[in-house]
Amino acid sequence: MPKGAHTAWGALCDANARLRENNARFGSWFNRVMPKGLYARSLIIIVTPMVILQSVLAFVFMERHYNTVTRRLSAAVSQDITALADLAVAFPSQEGRERVRQIAQSAMGLSVDFLPDEHLPPPGPKPFFSILDSNFTGELGKRLRRPFWTDTVGNSNLIEVRIQFDDMVMRIFARRSQAYLSNSHIFLVWMVGTSLVLLTVAILFLRNQIKPIEALADAAIAFGKGRDVTGFRPRGAREVRGAALAFIEMKRRIERQIEQRTTMLAGVSHDMRTILTRFKLELAFMDERETEALRKDVDELQSMLEAYLAFARDDMGEPPALTDIARLIEEARVAGERHGATVTASFSGDPMVTLRPDAFRRCLANLVANGWRYAGRIDINGTRAERWLIVTVDDDGPGIPPERREEVFRPFFRLDEARNQDEGGSGLGLTIARDAARAHGGDVTLGDSPLGGLRATIRIPV
Numbered sequence: 001m002p003k004g005a006h007t008a009w010g011a012l013c014d015a016n017a018r019l020r021e022n023n024a025r026f027g028s029w030f031n032r033v034m035p036k037g038l039y040a041r042s043l044i045i046i047v048t049p050m051v052i053l054q055s056v057l058a059f060v061f062m063e064r065h066y067n068t069v070t071r072r073l074s075a076a077v078s079q080d081i082t083a084l085a086d087l088a089v090a091f092p093s094q095e096g097r098e099r100v101r102q103i104a105q106s107a108m109g110l111s112v113d114f115l116p117d118e119h120l121p122p123p124g125p126k127p128f129f130s131i132l133d134s135n136f137t138g139e140l141g142k143r144l145r146r147p148f149w150t151d152t153v154g155n156s157n158l159i160e161v162r163i164q165f166d167d168m169v170m171r172i173f174a175r176r177s178q179a180y181l182s183n184s185h186i187f188l189v190w191m192v193g194t195s196l197v198l199l200t201v202a203i204l205f206l207r208n209q210i211k212p213i214e215a216l217a218d219a220a221i222a223f224g225k226g227r228d229v230t231g232f233r234p235r236g237a238r239e240v241r242g243a244a245l246a247f248i249e250m251k252r253r254i255e256r257q258i259e260q261r262t263t264m265l266a267g268v269s270h271d272m273r274t275i276l277t278r279f280k281l282e283l284a285f286m287d288e289r290e291t292e293a294l295r296k297d298v299d300e301l302q303s304m305l306e307a308y309l310a311f312a313r314d315d316m317g318e319p320p321a322l323t324d325i326a327r328l329i330e331e332a333r334v335a336g337e338r339h340g341a342t343v344t345a346s347f348s349g350d351p352m353v354t355l356r357p358d359a360f361r362r363c364l365a366n367l368v369a370n371g372w373r374y375a376g377r378i379d380i381n382g383t384r385a386e387r388w389l390i391v392t393v394d395d396d397g398p399g400i401p402p403e404r405r406e407e408v409f410r411p412f413f414r415l416d417e418a419r420n421q422d423e424g425g426s427g428l429g430l431t432i433a434r435d436a437a438r439a440h441g442g443d444v445t446l447g448d449s450p451l452g453g454l455r456a457t458i459r460i461p462v
């Protein structure tokens with residue numbers, strides 16, 4: 001490529017990049033400025049074209065029609081006045097002027113009189129903005145070859161013209177409406193009026209269209225947070241109704257699935273418990289020394305089953321209620337101290353939150369239990385910020401390496417059996433905690449604690 005072409009190409013690329021950057025910046029600015037709600041956005045979609053259309057119409061009307069008509073009217077009146085002035089010169093006698101006066105009155109609708117030995121008054125102040133004044137005075141000046149004086153402001157519905165002759169002044173009064181399209185503001189009033197009617201109709205219709213969408217969104221949010229969705233039924237346009245029906249169907253399927261899982265687990269656990277009891281009975285009749293290990297295993301299996309049964313039962317719907325989170329945190333602190341740990345607790349923000357109190361209590365209790373089991377010091381911190389309830393449980397124990405932080409949420413999963421050989425945990429604590437948080441539309445996550453151990457964070461939307 002020749003050098004010139006090369007630089008031109010570079011400049012083009014540069015310009016292109018700059019354009020794209022500007023576009024992106026404009027896009028993000030636009031998104032920031034635009035209202036977020038569907039209602040407001042739809043209104044903008046309706047109002048913007050309307051305003052643009054009305055403005056263009058108003059402009060074209062004022063510019064073309066209104067100006068032209070006013071100019072023509074002004075021209076007609078000033079032609080009449082010029083003709084009268086010429087007539088007055090042609091017939092200077094008393095009768096001649098009388099005739100001119102009559103012709104003006106009857107044929108042109110102008111009232112004329114002659115003021116002998118007078119001069120023009122000094123020019124009055126120009127009105128600041130008047131199409132009439134500029135048009136009319138301009139037209140008159142083009143035709144009349146004499147000094148003249150006009151007053152378009154003074155007398156409300158009359159305009160006055162004085163023309164200087166050698167020995168006198170001819171004074172003419174014309175009606176303002178003769179030279180001026182006077183009631184044009186009616187057009188604007190109509191325009192604004194119809195726009196308002198249109199807007200009202202649009203608002204009413206839109207509200208009816210958007211209400212079902214809002215109801216659907218509310219229902220989905222409530223369901224996501226594990227709250228009851230009552231009184232929701234599909235309404236509105238076909239698509240919205242379709243989405244609502246799909247949502248209801250999905251909700252029903254999820255609920256059915258959960259219920260199925262729960263009853264099945266409960267059934268299996270229950271059956272196995274019966275068999276385990278039988279095992280224990282049979283073991284009791286055998287020689288103690290030989291069956292020691294077996295008995296231990298059976299005991300462990302039984303406690304696992306009990307935990308599992310409790311877990312499965314937990315799923316059975318507990319209704320959400322307004323709950324004092326600060327109090328629950330305090331309870332957890334006291335429970336931790338009772339088990340010999342050093343526990344500090346704090347809460348900031350509005351403590352009243354709607355959630356399932358027992359599920360949340362269990363979630364917190366499990367995290368705190370891990371604290372006193374695997375560490376000595378626990379710090380519980382709750383905050384309520386805008387739309388989230390966040391509770392962190394810190395401890396100074398050994399922590400959990402990052403790559404294992406997902407595994408430990410698995411049921412019956414216990415890290416490093418050697419570490420907690422005698423602790424007798426079942427490995428369900430974190431599973432239950434996460435399950436409870438997720439039932440509220442939130443989650444439990446693990447991280448590093450400033451105390452040196454593990455930080456468990458409960459996050460729940462409120």
Ligand SMILES: Nc1ncnc2c1ncn2[C@@H]1O[C@H](COP(=O)(O)OP(=O)(O)OP(=O)(O)O)[C@@H](O)[C@H]1O
Nearest residue numbers: 370374397399408414415425426427428429430454
């Ligand atoms: N705060 C913690 N510090 C260090 N390790 C932890 C902590 N919390 C949990 N763990 C590890 O994660 C594993 C799983 O914890 P989880 O609470 O699910 O079960 P568990 O405490 O063993 O039994 P359960 O809570 O059912 O009595 C634990 O066995 C432990 O190894």
Ligand SMILES: [Mg+2]
Nearest residue numbers: 370425429430
């Ligand atoms: Mg535990």
